[in-house]
Amino acid sequence: MRPDPQVQNGTGSHDHGTGPHEHAVDEVPHTHPDPGVDPHAPLTSPVPGTTRPVRVGIGGPVGSGKTALVAALCRALGDELRLAVVTNDIYTTEDADFLLRNGVLPADRIRAVETGCCPHTAIRDDISANLDAVEDLEVSLGPLDLVLVESGGDNLTATFSRGLVDHQIFVVDVAGGDKVPRKGGPGVTSADLLVINKTDLAPLVGADLSVMARDSAARRGDLPTVFLSLVDDPVAGMVADWVRGLLPARTDRRGGPAKLVP
Amino acid sequence: MTGLATLLVLADGRLPAGGHAHSGGLEAAVSSGRLRDLAGLSGFLRGRLATTGRITAAFAAAACVAARTVRAADADADADADAGHDDALDRHRLDALDEGLDARTPSPALRRASRVQGRALLRAGRAIWSVDPAQRDRHHPVALGIVAAAAGLPPAEAAVAGAYGTVSGPASAAVRLLGLDPYGVHSLLAELAGECDRLAALAAARAGDPIDLLPADSAPLLEIGAEVHANWEVRLFAS
Amino acid sequence: MRAQARIVAVADPVRGTRLAAMRGEPPLLPRRTFPSDSEGEVQLHLVGGAAGPLGGDDLRIEIEVGPDARLCVRSVAASLALPGPAGGQSRLHITARVAAGGRLRWLPEPLIGAAGCDHRTVTSIALAEGATLLWREELVCGRYAEPVGDVRIETTLRYGGRTLLRNDLAVGPRASGWSGPAVLDGARAVGSLLVVDPAWSDATSQEPTRCVWMAGPDDGSGRPDSAGGPTGVRRAAPEHSTAAVLPLAGGPAMLVNAVGADPRAVRARLDRLSVRRYVPERTARFRAIPIARVSPAASSATAGDAE
C-alpha cells in the first residue's frame, strides 16, 4: 500500500531533508527518522497509483513439492486472481511446461531468477534479483493481486527475507522422515504456514503423521500446519484458502470473500 | 565524513546488490572446458582484471567525479535557490559514460548483465545511502560511481571497489561451482590486490578524460562466452 | 620508416566509383586490382614494398569514401610486425571516413605479431549516418611455434557522430592474462568483422535482439550444444564457444568475434557467421556478397570456398 517516491519523483527533486514527504491519501502521514534514507525502497509498487500485490514465498527442501504446490495454487486461484510466479528453481523448460500444462499459467506470467548456486542467498541475504523479477512482472502485466515466489530447494534453515515476501509457506514432505518437524529450524518454526506434503506416501515410508502433527504443533505454537497430498488434492484446497485469506477483501473477485482455514 | 569502513561496506560481497548470482563469465568458461582448476582461475582472473576490471575502475572513477559534482550542485541549489548552478554538463557526463560502456560491451548479454547489476546496486544505494532516485538504469560501473559518491567515497575508492569486484565475484563463483580450495582462491585475490590498487590509481588520475580515451580493453572469450551462456536452457548464474 | 597512403573514392556516374586519389609509399603501396565489383565497387590491394612494420615505423593510411561511392581495400599478404633494429614501437594509424550512401569494405590479410615485436594499430572509423561498412581485423600471435611480442589493436567506430564501438585488444608479455581463459585461452589467432548496415536502423532502434551462433568445425545446425556435464554444468565442446555475432547498442552495427588455433580457423568462423547467419531477413545488401568475395586468397577475387 505504498506509493513509490522514486517513480513519483522522477526529476530527482524528492526532498527527504526538509520535511515530511507525500504519501497515499489513506496512509498516516509521518516523517522518517533518518533523512535521506528511503525506507520504502524494497516494498514499492512500480506502477504509481496501484497497490502492490501480496507476495507469498514458497520454500522448503529439495523435491518436497514446491513447484507442484505452485502449480496447484495456479490451478486453484488462476481464474479468480491476477497471478504471477517468480521461480528460483533451477529452471528448465520442463518446469515451464509443467506450469503451462498443469497450472494454466501463461509463460509471460513466470520469471526465473538465477541464484548462483546459492538459493538461500537469493531469497534472504540478497533479494535484489527477486525484487527485480517481481517488479518486472508488475510492470509488464499491470496490476496483480498475488505473486508467488518459489525458492530453490535448500535446507531446513532457508527462509525468505521480509523485504521480499509478506508471507511464507514452508513445504516439507513425509518422505523425508517424520523427524523433520522435530528438527525445527527457522523454516519449520516460523513460516506462516507449514505444509507437510505427500501424505499419500506416509504408509510407504513408514512416516507417522500424528508424530509430525504433534512435533509441528510443539515447534510452531499457534502457527498453522496443513497436511497435504497433491496426488489426492491437485488444487491444494486448504492452502489455496489460506492464501485467499491473505488478500485484502475484494467484492469483485470471483470466489467471494476470503475465508480462513481453521 | 566517511572513512575506510564505508569502502568495506560498498565492496563487501554480501552487499545486497545482486552480485552473488553473477559469475563474471566464469560459468561459461568452466562449462566450455577452458577453466578447471586453480591455475586456470588465476589466468582467468588476471585476464578479467586487465580488461573488464580496468574498464570498470575507469568508469566507476569517472562516474564518481561526475556524480559528486551533481550532488554538490544539488546541495548548493537547496541552500540557495537562486544559485543557478549549472550541473547539466555533469548529468550529461553520466549519460555519456553509460553510452561509453555500451560501446565497450559488444555482447548484448554482457550489456544486460551489467545493467541488471547496475539497477540492483542503485536499488541498494537508494536504501542505504541517499542515491538520486532518478538514477535507475545504469551500467554497473556507472552505478558504482554514483553510489560511491552518495556514500561520500572519493573516485579512487569507487575504482578500487570496481576493480576488486570484477575478480572477487568470479572467484567466489569458482568456489561454489568447482569446489576449489577457498584458501587457494583467496590467495589469488590477495595476489591481485596490488594490481587492483594500481588500476584504481590510474583510473582516478584519468577520471576526467574524454570518454573515447578511457580504457577499452576487451576479452574476446568473455564476450563470446557470455552469448553462449545466455543461450543455455539451464544455468546456475545469471551471467 | 615513415610512410603514408591516401585513398579517396568518389561516386562516378559511368563506372559507379572512381579513385580521386590513390597514392602511397613503401611499404604502403595501393594498386588497383580487377575484376571490379559489379555493384560499381572499386577494388584495390595494398602491396607491401618491404617487410614490416618494424619497430620504429610510423605508418598511416587514410581512406575516404564519398557519397554513394564503393570501395574495397585488401592486401596481398599478411603483414608481419617485427622488432626494430633500434627498438621502439611500430605504429599503424588507419583513418577511414565514409559519407552517407558510401560503402567501404576493408578486408586485409592478417597481422602476425613476431617474437619481440612492439606494435600498435590504431583504427579510427567515422561513418556518416547512412554509410555501410565491412571491416575485418585479424591477428596471429607469433609465427609458427613462436611466442608473440606485444601487440595492441585499438579500434574506434563512430556512426553519425556517436561512438558505437571502442574495442582494444592487447596480447603479449605486457598484457596480463591475455592467453588465459578469459581472453584468448591459448588461441593463437583472433579476428573480428565489424559490420554496419543502415538498413538495420529500424530493426536496431531498440536493443538489438540477440543472435548468436556457435561455430564448430562442421556445426551447421546453429544450435547450442545441449549435452549435460559433470557438476550439473552444461558442457559444450570447446569449439562451440569460439565465435559469436554481437549486435552493438545504439546503431545498425554488429561485431563478429572469433578465436581459433590458426588464422584459417578464424577466417572460416568469421565468414560462416557473417555471411551465412547474421543477415536479418529484411536486409538484402550483404546477402549479395558471396562468401568468396569476403574471403579471397591474395589478389584473386574468385577464390574458392573457405575451409
Ligand SMILES: Nc1nc2c(ncn2[C@@H]2O[C@H](COP(=O)(O)OP(=O)(O)OP(=O)(O)O)[C@@H](O)[C@H]2O)c(=O)[nH]1
Ligand atoms: N506422491 C506424491 N508426489 C508428489 C506430491 N507432491 C509432489 N510430488 C512429486 O514430487 C516430486 C518433486 O516435486 P516438485 O514440485 O518438483 O518439488 P520441488 O520442491 O519443487 O523440488 P525442487 O524445486 O527441486 O526443490 C515430483 O515428482 C512431484 O510430482 C504428493 O503430494 N505426493
Ligand SMILES: [Mg+2]
Ligand atoms: Mg521446484
